[in-house]
Amino acid sequence: MQGIWTTERIREAEGRAFAVTPEGELMRRASFGLSVQIADFLEDHTGSVSGRRVVLLVGSGDNGGDALWAGAFLRRRGVAVTAILLNPAKAHAKGLQALKRAGGRAVPAADGPQWIAKADVVVDGIVGISASGSLRPDAARLVELVEAPIVAVDLPSGVDPDTGAVDGPAVQAAKTVTFGALKPVHALAPVHCGEVVLVDIGLELSDPDLRRLDIVDVAAAWPVPGPDDDKYSQGVVGIAAGSATYPGAAVLAAGSAVRATSGLVRYAGHAADVVRGQWPEIIATGTVADAGRVQAWSVGPGIGTGSEGRDVLRYVLGQGVPVCADADATTIIAKNPDVLDARDPDTPLVLTPHAGEYERLMGHKPGPDRVTAAREAAKKYDAVVLLKGHCTVIAAPDGRVAINTPRGAWLATAGSGDVLSGLVGALLAAGLDPWLAAAAAANVHSLAGAIAAQNAPTSASGLVHAIPEAIRSIRSLTS
Numbered sequence: 001m002q003g004i005w006t007t008e009r010i011r012e013a014e015g016r017a018f019a020v021t022p023e024g025e026l027m028r029r030a031s032f033g034l035s036v037q038i039a040d041f042l043e044d045h046t047g048s049v050s051g052r053r054v055v056l057l058v059g060s061g062d063n064g065g066d067a068l069w070a071g072a073f074l075r076r077r078g079v080a081v082t083a084i085l086l087n088p089a090k091a092h093a094k095g096l097q098a099l100k101r102a103g104g105r106a107v108p109a110a111d112g113p114q115w116i117a118k119a120d121v122v123v124d125g126i127v128g129i130s131a132s133g134s135l136r137p138d139a140a141r142l143v144e145l146v147e148a149p150i151v152a153v154d155l156p157s158g159v160d161p162d163t164g165a166v167d168g169p170a171v172q173a174a175k176t177v178t179f180g181a182l183k184p185v186h187a188l189a190p191v192h193c194g195e196v197v198l199v200d201i202g203l204e205l206s207d208p209d210l211r212r213l214d215i216v217d218v219a220a221a222w223p224v225p226g227p228d229d230d231k232y233s234q235g236v237v238g239i240a241a242g243s244a245t246y247p248g249a250a251v252l253a254a255g256s257a258v259r260a261t262s263g264l265v266r267y268a269g270h271a272a273d274v275v276r277g278q279w280p281e282i283i284a285t286g287t288v289a290d291a292g293r294v295q296a297w298s299v300g301p302g303i304g305t306g307s308e309g310r311d312v313l314r315y316v317l318g319q320g321v322p323v324c325a326d327a328d329a330t331t332i333i334a335k336n337p338d339v340l341d342a343r344d345p346d347t348p349l350v351l352t353p354h355a356g357e358y359e360r361l362m363g364h365k366p367g368p369d370r371v372t373a374a375r376e377a378a379k380k381y382d383a384v385v386l387l388k389g390h391c392t393v394i395a396a397p398d399g400r401v402a403i404n405t406p407r408g409a410w411l412a413t414a415g416s417g418d419v420l421s422g423l424v425g426a427l428l429a430a431g432l433d434p435w436l437a438a439a440a441a442a443n444v445h446s447l448a449g450a451i452a453a454q455n456a457p458t459s460a461s462g463l464v465h466a467i468p469e470a471i472r473s474i475r476s477l478t479s
């Protein structure tokens with residue numbers, strides 16, 4: 001798993017590292033690594049390093065200091081470097097001196113536009129982990145003029161380091177070079193960060209605040225049959241979804257479970273005939289009470305929010321097995337919290353709200369801090385909460401949080417959530433820890449989206465069919 005640390009934790013670690021390293025050493029490591037990454041970027045995008053023009057946007061703190069020192073290193077490789085100082089009186093003095101000594105130029109912001117126009121690459125050293133709010137107007141005016149690709153120092157300026165939120169002008173980088181450890185912005189604002197490269201500067205950090213699953217974790221967690229397995233032993237999932245009028249949700253959620261694991265999938269609901277027709281391997285019945293034994297239920301898509309849906313939800317919550325409650329099930333819970341009385345508190349529950357369902361569950365919107373929002377809901381409902389969106393946040397009641405950074409936005413298609421609920425249910429039935437089940441499901445869901453899309457719009461049915469390919473590619477990269 002990749003660890004991600006808040007800026008508060010990074011600062012604490014930097015404080016410890018400062019105490020045991022010579023003055024300036026951490027910045028030297030950071031800026032040297034940065035210069036190597038900028039040179040690589042120049043090579044990749046222009047075919048050469050020497051003779052290219054790099055413009056540094058330099059703010060008033062150490063982030064600007066990193067940019068200035070990196071500029072000095074790049075001078076040694078024959079790069080023409082111009083620093084635009086947003087606040088000349090506060091520019092990092094030693095970095096500025098080093099750049100000038102190496103033959104670099106420093107100009108005030110007023111002279112910036114002409115240099116920006118000629119740049120091959122622009123380096124964003126405006127603000128780093130001490131950032132607050134979006135870009136200030138003087139910086140925003142310069143950033144607006146940039147047409148060359150931007151390499152961001154530590155993080156793209158204007159994006160909140162701890163939440164990834166953007167509420168005004170912000171840098172959109174092609175590449176972000178960060179130091180010591182990943183920060184939340186790198187997982188939560190992929191569009192602004194571009195490619196993220198981590199440079200080791202020797203920070204020592206314990207338990208991360210957030211995590212991101214590696215494909216190794218997903219491959220290790222994904223259930224595959226062993227020699228002693230049969231169709232029951234791998235965990236049977238029950239899908240309670242869809243209706244006679246809207247059978248599509250049932251077909252998608254049940255099909256997703258079929259494609260995700262090898263065991264048995266049961267379906268219960270009014271769309272039994274349609275589901276059977278689409279997926280002959282499913283055992284389909286009309287009601288949850290007739291469904292037979294399952295090791296987990298995935299309930300909600302298309303069941304409606306009336307009394308029948310309520311009864312279905314109450315029934316599955318009372319079965320003593322893990323439940324993934326999605327779509328209409330989250331709305332029912334929001335409107336009738338007493339349905340949760342049917343749940344044995346020891347049985348895992350996964351809730352999968354999008355922003356609108358979150359608002360119903362919590363009485364307020366998730367807001368810009370989606371990690372805190374998911375954590376609060378996980379506490380309130382004593383459940384794993386998978387908060388949907390471009391980035392998906394998965395919070396457990398014990399405080400663990402995983403982020404799924406998407407592979408494009410292909411999942412923004414009708415019925416895509418139904419597919420996810422089938423995946424989560426299948427993994428719960430296989431006995432995965434519910435937080436890991438939700439995080440692994442989100443990971444494979446987004447990979448299936450990218451595979452199904454192949455750079456052109458796809459559909460939820462396309463996602464279902466791409467699930468095996470997604471799992472195959474994850475397993476093949478690790479075995």
Ligand SMILES: NC(=O)C1=CN([C@@H]2O[C@H](COP(=O)(O)OP(=O)(O)OC[C@H]3O[C@@H](n4cnc5c(N)ncnc54)[C@H](O)[C@@H]3O)[C@@H](O)[C@H]2O)[C@@H](O)CC1
Pocket residue numbers: 014026027030031059060061062063064066126127128129130131132133134135136139153154155158179201
């Ligand atoms: N502390 C360390 O050990 C290391 C820090 N490093 C660098 O130092 C950075 C942190 O430096 P600092 O703490 O000096 O602060 P920053 O450089 O992040 O910010 C400097 C100042 O920018 C101003 N500012 C805040 N928000 C702004 C906004 N939205 N628009 C424009 N200006 C804004 C504030 O006055 C702030 O104090 C890291 O991001 C990293 O790049 C690296 O050199 C590695 C070592």
Ligand SMILES: Nc1ncnc2c1ncn2[C@@H]1O[C@H](COP(=O)(O)OP(=O)(O)O)[C@@H](O)[C@H]1O
Pocket residue numbers: 327354387388389390391392406408409410411412413414415416417418419420445
């Ligand atoms: N812009 C986006 N980028 C990436 N993923 C997205 C985006 N919009 C939605 N998604 C994902 O697509 C799925 C949509 O689920 P949901 O809102 O329940 O849709 P539906 O009800 O149509 O099935 C979620 O997994 C969500 O995280």
Ligand SMILES: [K+]
Pocket residue numbers: 063124125126127128152153154155156157
């Ligand atoms: K920056």
